[in-house]
Amino acid sequence: MAFKKLLTKRMEFSASHRYWNPGWSEERNKEVFGKASGPHGHGHNYTLEITVEGEVDKETGMIINLYQLKVIMKEVLNDFDHKYLNEDNPHFKELIPTTENIAAVMWDIFYEKLGSNPSCKLYRVRLYETDELYVDYRRVEQ
Numbered sequence: 001m002a003f004k005k006l007l008t009k010r011m012e013f014s015a016s017h018r019y020w021n022p023g024w025s026e027e028r029n030k031e032v033f034g035k036a037s038g039p040h041g042h043g044h045n046y047t048l049e050i051t052v053e054g055e056v057d058k059e060t061g062m063i064i065n066l067y068q069l070k071v072i073m074k075e076v077l078n079d080f081d082h083k084y085l086n087e088d089n090p091h092f093k094e095l096i097p098t099t100e101n102i103a104a105v106m107w108d109i110f111y112e113k114l115g116s117n118p119s120c121k122l123y124r125v126r127l128y129e130t131d132e133l134y135v136d137y138r139r140v141e142q
């Protein structure tokens with residue numbers, strides 16, 4: 001019998017954003033994005049969940065060193081927490097910082113940061129924009 005072992009760590013951050021497609025007219029932006037297109041942006045308290053998949057190390061009993069994971073997450077969130085994502089985070093210079101796109105950017109960053117350990121890989125990024133809305137970005141088995 002085979003078991004999939006997943007570990008999830010959750011962390012919160014606050015950021016603001018604006019939904020705006022520069023290739024569209026103001027009217028079209030307002031029509032599609034509504035209030036979220038407002039010129040001054042608006043904020044959310046996001047919750048990020050990073051899930052890793054791996055083997056439980058026989059010596060530590062862990063999939064990943066929790067202290068290291070915490071340090072990595074804090075380091076990554078420095079570029080997101082209390083930022084106006086559209087202007088302060090270079091990933092969103094040409095990418096609308098929707099929950100979907102933020103999750104995708106997070107995936108790339110964490111995949112690279114965790115990638116050096118073959119026995120523990122990034123499995124899923126889950127990003128809550130509110131209690132009622134979240135996005136899952138995850139690897140699928142080929």
Ligand code: NI
Pocket residue numbers: 017036042043044
């Ligand atoms: Ni929003």
